[in-house]
Amino acid sequence: MEIRPRINRWTHSRRNLVFGQSIAESLVQPHFVVSGKGVNEQIHGMPGINRQSSDVLIKQISDDLSIGITSHMIFGVLEDQHKDENGTSAADDQMPLQQTVRKLKEKFGDQIVVMTDSCLCTSTAHGHCGLIQDGVIVNDASVDMLVKISLSHANSGADYVCLSDMMDGRVRSVRRAFEEKGMRSTGVLSYSVKYASSFYGPFRDAASSAPTFGDRSSHQMDPRSDYKEAILEAEMDVREGSDILMIKPGLPYLDVLREVSSKVNRPVAVYNVSGEYSMVMEHATDVENRHKMVVEILGSFKRAGADIIVSYHTREAVGRGWV
Ligand code: PBG
Numbered sequence: 001m002e003i004r005p006r007i008n009r010w011t012h013s014r015r016n017l018v019f020g021q022s023i024a025e026s027l028v029q030p031h032f033v034v035s036g037k038g039v040n041e042q043i044h045g046m047p048g049i050n051r052q053s054s055d056v057l058i059k060q061i062s063d064d065l066s067i068g069i070t071s072h073m074i075f076g077v078l079e080d081q082h083k084d085e086n087g088t089s090a091a092d093d094q095m096p097l098q099q100t101v102r103k104l105k106e107k108f109g110d111q112i113v114v115m116t117d118s119c120l121c122t123s124t125a126h127g128h129c130g131l132i133q134d135g136v137i138v139n140d141a142s143v144d145m146l147v148k149i150s151l152s153h154a155n156s157g158a159d160y161v162c163l164s165d166m167m168d169g170r171v172r173s174v175r176r177a178f179e180e181k182g183m184r185s186t187g188v189l190s191y192s193v194k195y196a197s198s199f200y201g202p203f204r205d206a207a208s209s210a211p212t213f214g215d216r217s218s219h220q221m222d223p224r225s226d227y228k229e230a231i232l233e234a235e236m237d238v239r240e241g242s243d244i245l246m247i248k249p250g251l252p253y254l255d256v257l258r259e260v261s262s263k264v265n266r267p268v269a270v271y272n273v274s275g276e277y278s279m280v281m282e283h284a285t286d287v288e289n290r291h292k293m294v295v296e297i298l299g300s301f302k303r304a305g306a307d308i309i310v311s312y313h314t315r316e317a318v319g320r321g322w323v
Pocket of ligand 1: 117119120121129164165199200201202203204216272273274275
């Protein structure tokens with residue numbers, strides 16, 4: 001089946017919420033959802049960012065909307081009892097992420113954009129972003145599972161399903177599955193250029209997704225690699241039908257962001273990741289100091305060509321009117 005880019009997905013009014021010209025309009029707030037009720041636990045190393053049960057998160061997003069934050073990225077955190085070798089729970093419609101997305105879309109409709117993280121690392125017992133056979137990640141079986149997870153997110157009403165795994169060919173498979181099931185308005189945001197970075201530490205704690213053995217260097221990119229690989233990865237995702245391309249992390253790869261955004265004709269997102277956030281929060285404990293740093297950092301993403309900025313600083317930056 002031919003995969004056509006659908007310009008409609010970019011221009012549909014609700015999408016415009018995330019393609020802002022200003023920094024404030026470009027920001028996306030990440031969230032971590034857990035099971036239970038009334039849960040609101042602080043994440044080590046990430047002050048201001050909590051793991052929340054669905055009820056608390058929905059209230060949070062409602063408060064965010066009242067101060068003008070319309071775009072949200074949701075990561076589902078699963079308990080050990082829901083993890084297995086194949087990560088099957090991540091595709092279960094009854095898990096906290098899917099339940100939350102359904103409720104959010106019922107309550108807020110097109111007032112907000114909901115992006116969901118589709119990966120295997122939070123649902124596999126081994127914590128890898130793919131399925132393991134004989135000690136190595138197997139690409140194609142992992143893609144089959146990622147399709148199931150992504151379909152379940154789309155079914156719940158996600159506006160964008162975000163593929164953060166870096167398996168080869170997953171964009172094409174997910175896009176094709178969406179088209180076949182008639183989910184033509186669900187967008188695909190692919191992490192196209194994602195490095196095997198040492199800046200993801202606090203996130204892995206937050207999402208309980210650290211690998212129990214080995215690392216992610218078989219599929220994430222080598223931080224020392226040159227622009228050619230970045231451009232190749234980005235162009236492949238465009239051909240496979242991705243609507244938005246993500247560069248990750250942010251600050252150490254501003255040059256890559258500039259290069260990709262100027263060469264590829266798609267909206268480009270950048271992820272200002274957990275380790276970058278922790279550095280600022282640990283250093284700048286006083287608000288005035290932090291204000292200047294955050295404005296400087298977010299401005300650098302915009303200058304380097306980001307259309308969308310995923311950042312844990314979003315709530316404070318918008319809430320205090322810094323951007
Ligand atoms: C995993 C995923 C990671 C992040 C987002 N999705 C971690 C990883 O690749 O190990 C990191 C985000 C952050 O550090 O804030 N699929």
